[in-house]
Amino acid sequence: MTPFPYLLFNQSPEQLRRIGARGGKAQARNRRARLQAQPQAQTPPGAILHPRPQTAAQSIADLDAQFPWLCGAEKHRAPRRPQ
Helix, strand or coil, rough: CCCCCCHHHCHHHHHHHHHHHHHHHHHHHHHHHHHHHCCCCCCCCCCCCCCCCCCCHHHHHHHHHHHHCCCCCCCCCCCCCCC
16 A cells, blocks of 8 residues: 555655646646737827826716706705794
């Protein structure tokens, strides 16, 4: 009986090391192939990589244009006092 009965089909540690090395090489090869197959996004020179964040006023104007029935919803009105 081998000293490693729990391993894959009674293979020696050297055989298991070779199997693992082959798997790692194949995984790396497949990963490199996947990365090369992806289209590379190219930015034109002078392009802004990070657009400026929108201000609150610009956001409100965009929402008012998109949802006209909510125009002025951001304005808080004081409740009416009974007379």
